[in-house]
Amino acid sequence: MRILFIEDDQKTSEYVAKGLTEAGHSCDVMSDGRDGMFQAQRETYDVLIIDRMLPGLDGLSIVRSLRAARVGTPTLFLTSIGGVDDRVEGLEAGGDDYLVKPFAFSELLARVNALSRRPPVQETKTVLKVADLELDLIKREARRGGQVIELQPREFTLLEVLMRGEGRVMTKTMLLERVWDFHFDPKTSVVETHVSRLRAKIDRPFEAQLLHTVRNIGYSLHAPR
Structure with missing residues (x-):
């Protein structure tokens, strides 16, 4: 165990x-x-x-x-x-x-x-899903609508964090800690830059938007409402 x-x-x-x-x-x-x-x-x-x-x-x-x-x-x-x-x-x-x-x-x-010995509350997920977006944590592969999306390692980690927090607002501080392991604000636009690149890959080629900016707070990834 x-x-x-x-x-x-x-x-x-x-x-x-x-x-x-x-x-x-x-x-x-x-x-x-x-x-x-x-x-x-x-x-x-x-x-x-x-x-x-x-x-x-x-x-x-x-x-x-x-x-x-x-x-x-x-x-x-x-x-x-x-x-x-x-x-x-x-x-x-x-x-x-x-x-x-x-x-x-x-x-x-x-x-x-x-x-x-208690039955697990939930099975460990190896594939995360939000709407038609899938992230295979074993194959390290992203797909949307069956189409493979090429992601850089940091983009993959960023997407994983956002998908695990589906529907919740992830602040810049939270993303800096979980994706870059920064426990301080480096005063750079690294989060904004990577979110923009990620959005260009998982949203712009498709009809429905999944990655949303919550003004003055952070970002949230969720199915269309």
């Missing part, structure tokens, strides 16, 4: 990762909330274990963002915030289970194994 553990306390992360590895699982550890969220979106995991108090982005926000992006990976909150209202808040945010620190590793392992 492949597990992502988002935890900023080094002793806890090392202890849990060691135990999960000894139990036969693969465990990736991220210490920053924002980086952990992007990792959970980029890679496929069987279970996520997430602390609530994290630098960059808190655990509740991570899970809410993942669920909004239709990432349904089973998620366990592992945190020192243990009040009844806190547990309810975590579950209502999209968490599947909640374990309070300090904890017994045997219980953590049992809960992780139980989560992994």
Whole structure:
């Protein structure tokens, strides 16, 4: 089983990762909330274990963002915030289970194994579709109306991010982080330039427009309404 553990306390992360590895699982550890969220979106995991108090982005926000992006990976909150209202808040945010620190590793392992046995909320998609636009993540190929569209690597990644966020507005900052891994604004028109090139390939040769500019906010890719 492949597990992502988002935890900023080094002793806890090392202890849990060691135990999960000894139990036969693969465990990736991220210490920053924002980086952990992007990792959970980029890679496929069987279970996520997430602390609530994290630098960059808190655990509740991570899970809410993942669920909004239709990432349904089973998620366990592992945190020192243990009040009844806190547990309810975590579950209502999209968490599947909640374990309070300090904890017994045997219980953590049992809960992780139980989560992994649940039917998946959704199958991992290898082909993204919006209207007649398709993006094959395995073949690294884009098609619209059955016609192959030649994309540069960065254009492909940009389109993937936009399609995964179908119908949602993606700000310039979000695109800079997810496509270029910039955690600051480089004060360039790199996003605008690539969106313009992408639009010329996936929209202009076709009748219906899919890629829309949301003035002063960002961009949204969705089927004609």
